[in-house]
Amino acid sequence: AARPRVFSGIQPTAGSFQLGNYLGALRNWISLQETHDAFYCVVDLHSITIAKDPEELRANTRNAAAQLLALGIDPERSTLFVQSHVAEHAQLSWVLECLTGFGEASRMTQFKDKSSRQDDEHVSVGLFTYPALMAADILLYGTDVVPVGEDQRQHLELSRTLAQRFNSRFGSTFVVPEAHIPQDTARIFDLQDPTSKMSKSIPSGVVEFMEDPKRTAKKVRSAVTDNERDIRYDPENKPGVSNLLVIYSGMTGRSVAELETAYEGSGYGDLKKDLGAVLVDFLTPFQQRVAEYLDDPAELDKILRRGAERARAVASRTLREAYDRVGF
Numbered sequence: 001a002a003r004p005r006v007f008s009g010i011q012p013t014a015g016s017f018q019l020g021n022y023l024g025a026l027r028n029w030i031s032l033q034e035t036h037d038a039f040y041c042v043v044d045l046h047s048i049t050i051a052k053d054p055e056e057l058r059a060n061t062r063n064a065a066a067q068l069l070a071l072g073i074d075p076e077r078s079t080l081f082v083q084s085h086v087a088e089h090a091q092l093s094w095v096l097e098c099l100t101g102f103g104e105a106s107r108m109t110q111f112k113d114k115s116s117r118q119d120d121e122h123v124s125v126g127l128f129t130y131p132a133l134m135a136a137d138i139l140l141y142g143t144d145v146v147p148v149g150e151d152q153r154q155h156l157e158l159s160r161t162l163a164q165r166f167n168s169r170f171g172s173t174f175v176v177p178e179a180h181i182p183q184d185t186a187r188i189f190d191l192q193d194p195t196s197k198m199s200k201s202i203p204s205g206v207v208e209f210m211e212d213p214k215r216t217a218k219k220v221r222s223a224v225t226d227n228e229r230d231i232r233y234d235p236e237n238k239p240g241v242s243n244l245l246v247i248y249s250g251m252t253g254r255s256v257a258e259l260e261t262a263y264e265g266s267g268y269g270d271l272k273k274d275l276g277a278v279l280v281d282f283l284t285p286f287q288q289r290v291a292e293y294l295d296d297p298a299e300l301d302k303i304l305r306r307g308a309e310r311a312r313a314v315a316s317r318t319l320r321e322a323y324d325r326v327g328f
């Protein structure tokens, strides 16, 4: 039997991915390659919903692709590509926008959050229609499952609604995708403020994958913990130590319970020193692999061109069928 198809996308963020992206999403992308037919996309179209400098966007997109490859996305097994290389995404998006109610799009909490932080002249229509483009991303590939975090659940629900709406109005065309709440993910908190999610918008306690690993070790050494001494997983009362245990577990595959036992009687300093070393051992060869991809632009271009060709072969068939049904 054919493997179920999975689709996931990530925006090309400036500089580098952070530890939360890895343990919360990308590590799962890598393991899904074993069981699924995976389509992974650097979603540069989505990233211009907020204005971006062209040269930075171009560099960040290549940088993101190099990091995905260096983390273990295998371009022979999975289809890794850049969204803007496959025009069908924008072409299907228009049709889906026309099937989306204005009120329906207005209820998207991410739009409400992001738009409330800016004045109306700076909120683009693209930010508003973003979920229709995301639906196009998913539906073009006959996607069975989409790994989603809590933050994207509402958007995925809209993708399902749009697939069903199209199918009932024009005839069965799209696979209705299922949300997949991944096993292999964790929510990672800021090292300096372990009650808020690690995010690049809070620069102090974020482990950036392309930063000097020595800096990473230092950030771990100065992570906020508490005034007790015991190394115990208790996110309510010991958010800092619990976060370190979750990160440690995610990076090594050792369970949190196993780590608690191993560190019985040890101090926070030991835990931090060892976790710092784990991250240094991970980041050093990772950064070398990223540099190899970035130092060989022709090879990276070739990989992304092949990925786009494979993606387009699927996407163009779906688009042709959808356009036929619509009357184009």
Ligand code: ADP
Pocket: 010, 011, 020, 021, 022, 023, 024, 025, 149, 150, 151, 186, 187, 188, 189, 197, 198, 199
């Ligand atoms: P977000 O706007 O949610 O921070 P990003 O583009 O930064 O999204 O992250 C991309 C992916 O990484 C998403 O799947 C998101 O859920 C995940 N992610 C980001 N930060 C964290 C975190 N601190 N813990 C777990 N997952 C995270």
Ligand code: NA
Pocket: 199, 200, 201
């Ligand atoms: Na973010």
